[in-house]
Amino acid sequence: MSTSFNQAIIEEFRANGGKVGGPFEGGDLLLLTTTGAKSGREHTAPLGYVRDGDLLLIVGSAGGADRHPAWYHNLLAHPLVQVEIGTDAFEAIAVPAVGARRDELFERVVRVVPGYADYQTQTDRVIPVVMLERSDEGEPPAITNxxxxxxxxxxxxxxxxxxxxxxxxxxxxxxxxxxxxxxxxxxxxxxxxxxxxxxxxxxxxxxxxxxxxxxxxxxxxxxxxxxxxxxxxxxxxxxxxxxxxxxxxxxxxxxxxxxxxxxxxxxxxxxxxxxxxxxxxxxxxxxxxxxxxxxx
The missing domain is CATH 1.20.120.520 (nmb1532 protein domain like)
Incomplete structure (x- = not known):
C-alpha cells in the first residue's frame, strides 16, 4: 500500500474510533506503531489481525511480495510497539513465531482470513506471523501527581x-x-x-x-x-x-x-x-x- 493510502486509513481509523470503510470495512484492523530500525523514527501501519486467546496475531504478508514489510524489520530491532484497536491504545511486545509454532499459528490465521494462504503461494519466503503480547496488566493505577x-x-x-x-x-x-x-x-x-x-x-x-x-x-x-x-x-x-x-x-x-x-x-x-x-x-x-x- 502507498504511503498516502496508508495515511488516509490511519486518519479515518482515529477519527472514527477504529472503524474504516473501503476494502477494510467490517474487518479486524489495528494500527501498529514501530520504531524505525535505522531511522529511529516512529512509523504507523494499518494491519489486519486475528485474536488467539490473549494474543493478537499479525502477518507480514506484504501482499505476497518477496521482501518482509518494513514494520517487521522495525520490530525485530525495537520489539516494544504501540497498538491501537478501536479507541484502545496500549504497548505490546512483538515476538515472531518460528518453526512449528509459526506454522500452527499461520494455519489458525488462514482459517479466519484465507487470503493469507494465497499470499504464501506467491513467494518463496516464509511469511512471518508475529504475536503481540500486551505489556501492561489490568487497570492502570490512578495518577494524581x-x-x-x-x-x-x-x-x-x-x-x-x-x-x-x-x-x-x-x-x-x-x-x-x-x-x-x-x-x-x-x-x-x-x-x-x-x-x-x-x-x-x-x-x-x-x-x-x-x-x-x-x-x-x-x-x-x-x-x-x-x-x-x-x-x-x-x-x-x-x-x-x-x-x-x-x-x-x-x-x-x-x-x-x-x-x-x-x-x-x-x-x-x-x-x-x-x-x-x-x-x-x-x-x-x-x-x-x-x-x-x-x-x-
Missing amino acids: LADKLLQVHTWLRGQLDHVHEEAAAYVAARAAHQGGAAPPRPGLGLRLRQHCLAFCQFLEVHHTGEDSHMFPWLEGRHPHLADTFRRLGEEHRTVSRLQKEIVALLADIDAVAPERFMAELRSLTAELHAHLDFEEKNLIPVLAEIRLPFG
Whole structure:
C-alpha cells in the first residue's frame, strides 16, 4: 500500500474510533506503531489481525511480495510497539513465531482470513506471523501527581525485568537439558528471550534519557539542594546504560553465547537497576508527590 493510502486509513481509523470503510470495512484492523530500525523514527501501519486467546496475531504478508514489510524489520530491532484497536491504545511486545509454532499459528490465521494462504503461494519466503503480547496488566493505577507516575513506570520496569528473568531461566534450562541428551530447545526460545529483553532495554533507555534531558534539570532548578542526588542518579544511569549495551551485544547471537555469561550480565544489570530505582524513590517521591497532574 502507498504511503498516502496508508495515511488516509490511519486518519479515518482515529477519527472514527477504529472503524474504516473501503476494502477494510467490517474487518479486524489495528494500527501498529514501530520504531524505525535505522531511522529511529516512529512509523504507523494499518494491519489486519486475528485474536488467539490473549494474543493478537499479525502477518507480514506484504501482499505476497518477496521482501518482509518494513514494520517487521522495525520490530525485530525495537520489539516494544504501540497498538491501537478501536479507541484502545496500549504497548505490546512483538515476538515472531518460528518453526512449528509459526506454522500452527499461520494455519489458525488462514482459517479466519484465507487470503493469507494465497499470499504464501506467491513467494518463496516464509511469511512471518508475529504475536503481540500486551505489556501492561489490568487497570492502570490512578495518577494524581508525578510520584504516582514515577511509581507506575518503576512498577512496569520491575515487572518486565522479572519476566525477562523467567524467559532467561526457561531458555537456560532448555539449553542445559539438551546438553544432557534431551531434545534440542524448541525453535524460537532464544528469539523470544531476545525480544523481551530488547523491549525492556528499549523502554528503560527512553525513560532514563527523558529523566536526564528534562525531568532532572527541571527538578534541580526547583530544588537545588538535591543537586548531589541528581548527579548520583545521572551516574547510575550511565552505569545501567553500559550494562544494557553489554546485554544487547550478547543478544545479537544469543544461541552462540554461553548461558552462564548471559545470566551473569543479567544479574549485574538487575542488581544495579533495583538499587537505582530504590534510591530514586527514596529521594524523589516526597518531592514529586507535591507536583499535581495534569499540569495547569
